[in-house]
Amino acid sequence: MSELITAQGLSVRHGDTEVLHGIDFTISPGEIVTVVGPNGSGKSTLVRALIGLEPAARGEVTRKPGLKIGYVPQKLHIDASLPMTVRRFLSLPKRVSDAGAEAALERTGVPHLGARQIARLSGGQFQRVLLARALLTEPDILILDEPTQGLDQPGTAGFYKLIEEVRAETGAAVLMVSHDLHVVMSASDRVICLNGHVCCQGTPKVVAEAPEYRALFGMGTQGAFALYQHDHDHGDEHTDHATCTHEHAHV
Numbered sequence: 019m020s021e022l023i024t025a026q027g028l029s030v031r032h033g034d035t036e037v038l039h040g041i042d043f044t045i046s047p048g049e050i051v052t053v054v055g056p057n058g059s060g061k062s063t064l065v066r067a068l069i070g071l072e073p074a075a076r077g078e079v080t081r082k083p084g085l086k087i088g089y090v091p092q093k094l095h096i097d098a099s100l101p102m103t104v105r106r107f108l109s110l111p112k113r114v115s116d117a118g119a120e121a122a123l124e125r126t127g128v129p130h131l132g133a134r135q136i137a138r139l140s141g142g143q144f145q146r147v148l149l150a151r152a153l154l155t156e157p158d159i160l161i162l163d164e165p166t167q168g169l170d171q172p173g174t175a176g177f178y179k180l181i182e183e184v185r186a187e188t189g190a191a192v193l194m195v196s197h198d199l200h201v202v203m204s205a206s207d208r209v210i211c212l213n214g215h216v217c218c219q220g221t222p223k224v225v226a227e228a229p230e231y232r233a234l235f236g237m238g239t240q241g242a243f244a245l246y247q248h249d250h251d252h253g254d255e256h257t258d259h260a261t262c263t264h265e266h267a268h269v
């Protein structure tokens with residue numbers, strides 16, 4: 019198979035609630051795919067299911083045999099009272115050589131941070147260290163759940179530029195969850211809008227021009243947008259065209 023990860027008819031439940039239903043998904047080598055959608059729409063659940071951290075209630079997820087995944091979760095709590103240097107953090111859970119750690123920090127633009135306490139890093143530095151850690155395994159695919167959360171606009175733009183450089187250098191595919199719609203649109207090969215199901219997907223250009231997408235994310239809001247869940251279901255297609263369906267935007 020050429021796809022790195024495939025999901026067919028994937029549904030995931032949390033307790034009695036079906037959080038995701040009928041998801042068809044693929045990601046190919048070297049692709050940058052971004053998942054957007056309102057809070058609680060199942061973005062983190064989807065990436066966790068694709069990795070195998072959440073069981074499928076229905077459907078199936080297939081990963082290419084031997085696939086190496088570099089995963090940066092949405093939340094990683096590190097106790098501020100626990101002394102731990104960046105260098106030590108990079109060796110958890112698996113020890114890495116000094117040369118390997120240095121190369122990864124260099125690659126993510128923070129070569130001087132090895133001796134620093136992890137709890138004292140800025141948000142942007144911490145994200146770059148997390149990315150360095152994810153790169154240590156030389157992954158076929160990087161999976162980043164809201165990697166620029168809490169970063170300012172230059173920090174966010176810089177981080178996405180770094181992601182593109184890493185993709186260009188290593189050929190790794192990238193699957194991201196993000197709320198930074200404007201940057202996401204330019205940095206992604208494909209955007210998937212999720213709302214419990216895939217309600218919209220396509221190339222950034224095609225999706226951005228789709229009236230449905232504009233309705234979904236709002237116009238004239240200076241980047242602010244609001245999305246509301248809808249409770250009807252319908253078929254979704256995977257095509258190169260935007261396949262937005264009738265969502266309701268309230269801006």
Ligand SMILES: Nc1ncnc2c1ncn2[C@@H]1O[C@H](COP(=O)(O)OP(=O)(O)OP(=O)(O)O)[C@@H](O)[C@H]1O
Pocket residue numbers: 032033037055056057058059060061062063064
């Ligand atoms: N471990 C869990 N147990 C029960 N319910 C959960 C669990 N994790 C997530 N949920 C619920 O599943 C739904 C989807 O959550 P998920 O975190 O996947 O959404 P999301 O799109 O990533 O949200 P956000 O943008 O706020 O990060 C939410 O209603 C959430 O409350």
